[in-house]
Amino acid sequence: MSKFLKRSAHGAQVPHEKRTSNQETVKMPLPSKIVLSMGQHIGAPAAPAVAKGDQVYVGTVVGKAGGFVSSDIHSGVSGTVDSIITITAPNGAPQTAVVIIPDGEQKVDPAVVPPTVTDLKSFQDAVRASGLVGLGGAGFPTAVKLAPKNLDEIDTLVINGAECEPYITSDNRCFLEDTQYILDGIQAVMKYLEIPKCIIGIEANKPEAIAKMKSAASAGIEVKELPCRYPQGAEKVLIENCTGREVPFPGLPSDVGVVVMNVTSVAFVGKYLATGMPLTTKRLTVDGDVIKEPKNVEVIIGTPVQELMEFCGGFTEEPGKVLYGGPMMGNCIADLSQPIMKNNNAVLAFSKKMAQLPKATNCIHCGRCTNACPLGLSAKEIVQAYNDGNVELLIELNADLCMSCGTCSFVCPAKRPLAPSIALAKIMMKNGGKK
Amino acid sequence: MGNKLIVTAAPHITSGDSTQKIMGRVCLALCPTLVASIIVFGINSLILTAITVAACVFFEWAYCKLMKREVPIADLSATVTGILLAFNLPATMPWWMAIVGAFIAIVIIKQLFGGLGYNFANPAIVGRIALAMGFTSRMASYPLKGVDALASATPLAVSGELGSGEYVTLLLGNHGGVLGETCAITILLGGIYLIATKVISPMIPVTYLGTVAVLSLIAGKDPVVQLLSGGLMLGAFFMATDYVTSPTTDKGKLIFGIGLGVITCAIRFFGTMNEGVSFAILLMNLVVPYIDALTRQDKLGIAKKKKEAAAK
Numbered sequence: 141m142s143k144f145l146k147r148s149a150h151g152a153q154v155p156h157e158k159r160t161s162n163q164e165t166v167k168m169p170l171p172s173k174i175v176l177s178m179g180q181h182i183g184a185p186a187a188p189a190v191a192k193g194d195q196v197y198v199g200t201v202v203g204k205a206g207g208f209v210s211s212d213i214h215s216g217v218s219g220t221v222d223s224i225i226t227i228t229a230p231n232g233a234p235q236t237a238v239v240i241i242p243d244g245e246q247k248v249d250p251a252v253v254p255p256t257v258t259d260l261k262s263f264q265d266a267v268r269a270s271g272l273v274g275l276g277g278a279g280f281p282t283a284v285k286l287a288p289k290n291l292d293e294i295d296t297l298v299i300n301g302a303e304c305e306p307y308i309t310s311d312n313r314c315f316l317e318d319t320q321y322i323l324d325g326i327q328a329v330m331k332y333l334e335i336p337k338c339i340i341g342i343e344a345n346k347p348e349a350i351a352k353m354k355s356a357a358s359a360g361i362e363v364k365e366l367p368c369r370y371p372q373g374a375e376k377v378l379i380e381n382c383t384g385r386e387v388p389f390p391g392l393p394s395d396v397g398v399v400v401m402n403v404t405s406v407a408f409v410g411k412y413l414a415t416g417m418p419l420t421t422k423r424l425t426v427d428g429d430v431i432k433e434p435k436n437v438e439v440i441i442g443t444p445v446q447e448l449m450e451f452c453g454g455f456t457e458e459p460g461k462v463l464y465g466g467p468m469m470g471n472c473i474a475d476l477s478q479p480i481m482k483n484n485n486a487v488l489a490f491s492k493k494m495a496q497l498p499k500a501t502n503c504i505h506c507g508r509c510t511n512a513c514p515l516g517l518s519a520k521e522i523v524q525a526y527n528d529g530n531v532e533l534l535i536e537l538n539a540d541l542c543m544s545c546g547t548c549s550f551v552c553p554a555k556r557p558l559a560p561s562i563a564l565a566k567i568m569m570k571n572g573g574k575k
Numbered sequence: 576m577g578n579k580l581i582v583t584a585a586p587h588i589t590s591g592d593s594t595q596k597i598m599g600r601v602c603l604a605l606c607p608t609l610v611a612s613i614i615v616f617g618i619n620s621l622i623l624t625a626i627t628v629a630a631c632v633f634f635e636w637a638y639c640k641l642m643k644r645e646v647p648i649a650d651l652s653a654t655v656t657g658i659l660l661a662f663n664l665p666a667t668m669p670w671w672m673a674i675v676g677a678f679i680a681i682v683i684i685k686q687l688f689g690g691l692g693y694n695f696a697n698p699a700i701v702g703r704i705a706l707a708m709g710f711t712s713r714m715a716s717y718p719l720k721g722v723d724a725l726a727s728a729t730p731l732a733v734s735g736e737l738g739s740g741e742y743v744t745l746l747l748g749n750h751g752g753v754l755g756e757t758c759a760i761t762i763l764l765g766g767i768y769l770i771a772t773k774v775i776s777p778m779i780p781v782t783y784l785g786t787v788a789v790l791s792l793i794a795g796k797d798p799v800v801q802l803l804s805g806g807l808m809l810g811a812f813f814m815a816t817d818y819v820t821s822p823t824t825d826k827g828k829l830i831f832g833i834g835l836g837v838i839t840c841a842i843r844f845f846g847t848m849n850e851g852v853s854f855a856i857l858l859m860n861l862v863v864p865y866i867d868a869l870t871r872q873d874k875l876g877i878a879k880k881k882k883e884a885a886a887k
Contacts (some may be wrong), residue, residue, distance in 0.1 A: 145826050147872040152590065306588070376875055389876035461581045472582040495581045497589065501650065502692040504594055507823035516872035518823065538874050546586030553592045554692075560584035 142463035147516035150266055151369035152547045154306050156345055161309040165423050165436045169450045170242045174442030175479035176202050176213055176352055178236045179229055181273040182280045183209030188238050194221045197249035199418050202238050211281045212271045216420030216440035217242035230464055230471040254416040270412045271419040276300055276402030277465055279483035288394035298382050299340040301403040301540040302308045302366055302373030305466025307427045308486040313436045314404045315349035319356050323436050324410030339382045371545040375400050377514045388559045389541050430459045445487055446476035460495030468546045498555040509548035509558055515541055519548035519558040525567035539565045585782050598651035600774050604765035605658050611748050611758035616666035620754050626670050628657030630677035638686045650689050656680050659699035662755020673708050676702040696860040697817045747804035759803045767810030779826035780811040786836020794844050806852040820860040827870035834859050
């Protein structure tokens, strides 16, 4: 009752649409070219380390990390650097990209050897060299995440396998196909960071994955079944549901002794320690109502969306909207020449009919946005304060806590675009009152 | 190719629910009570309801046309107001008075303040109060089919004479009163339907009815009679739970429900009026913005920080 009066945080009952969950991952053949954006992560973009005409191999460093919070970028093909161009990133900003034409031989760079890891430092260096970024979608450089300032206070590793977005099943496939790599990765992180406990959070709509992980889990690893309530996979929500701890704001999971890693990220750590092959491919779900053959595809990073779509049989009708990621938080792409990036876990294509959102009508103050918000924010009040230009009220309402999960917009019966408005409110707060 | 893709901000899907569906469910939930009122008071109940609904929808349509606003009658909110207004009138109410009530509810209380979502008080409640003030004798004569005039007073006016044997009468609604107030069973049925379909939260009706029951016991009145008579059941499930004029959070709803109970009992036990529900709802409607501002939820990670800071 006390928790109930504190914050309802109902979340949203989003449709599952996990029709690809039983589709084994298929490898996509070599694309005609790969376009490697230098900004595939949070932090400073990488700088191109190659020039036009250079020969590269599978695993060759193409972009060098641009700082501590940054990441190397590696080629997934052997071939020749065709050009260094400027593309438009999904957020609309220009971004440098290296275009490589594959030679079809897929020769592996001789530098690719399993790393020698003996202690924390060499483990962190290995993760840094692997080019790994948070594969759940955020793209935060993992090496930075695995170097918390208060390392001795960290007692729990939480593995995010909630996969709460509709349609996406790539994490589910990871659980089923890469079980051993997941365990290897978890054990390595627990060993070198000296974390005694690991909790793997999986939404109840993935019973096979839960069963498989439960039978595979070794000492200190617990599998936690999460309710099917979006957004279970949001970091703070996941930590609260797995450990009962509330991450302070502003603050990081490490402030409550927790490190969170996505399941695909931790599986990659396991694989990298065994093979030394940096992050050059990605498993992703291709689905949506206009995709002819929805499937889970292992694709080389940098592959143009157009070629991926063709591999999935193309479209049944002209698409109205194509997304990187799920329908709740995914970004629209403006054209199909955009390349696949490290943090993509799905490409979804929807018909024009599904792409049109219903018209917004008057707010009826039903309070669903407030009672659904996983963080306890009041969307309708924040949007009202934004419309009034009332920055003081926005501060009082903690609008900057919003993580843009989209739950408020989803549940609104008046179909008001609350989440995008709150995103604008956050910008207004930063600008000190200017819209 | 490719340049014709739509680019919008996330999320890209919305739930299947809509304002229209919610209002539709409220209408459906009111239907059993309408049937009960036809049985108790005769076909006049249906005619009166039809008139208020038609008047409310017409006024909404006409006002929006006149103001060159989009006509929102398809959202069914005016229909709900119409039914609720009729449920607050005695079956013998002259039709033109009912239409005046609809005008006050829709034009003055709802549309002049900006339409759906902007009204400060429940339109049907204000419509009822305005009619009760303007046409007091008409609003207070509660005829009952086949029953003599004396027995037709609302049970609250004669509650001292009611024994526990009258509970069944109160439950079935076979007594004097306005259209939608008398049959507790059908109101309860509709209320449970609304709670089950998550249109309303049980918080307001439960705390409201609970407060009245407790205060009745303390005041030495029969709580069952207090709960089942007058406009309490209809008010608790259908009028006090109006989204626009009730608080958002569970904490807020709790305070709102208790406040309603206290005011209702104060009016019933100490006032000269028999009935306190409509004034309780109106008064509590007015303080909703304050309740909302004072009962916000604890935000994840923020409340804790404050507590920790206080501990240090």
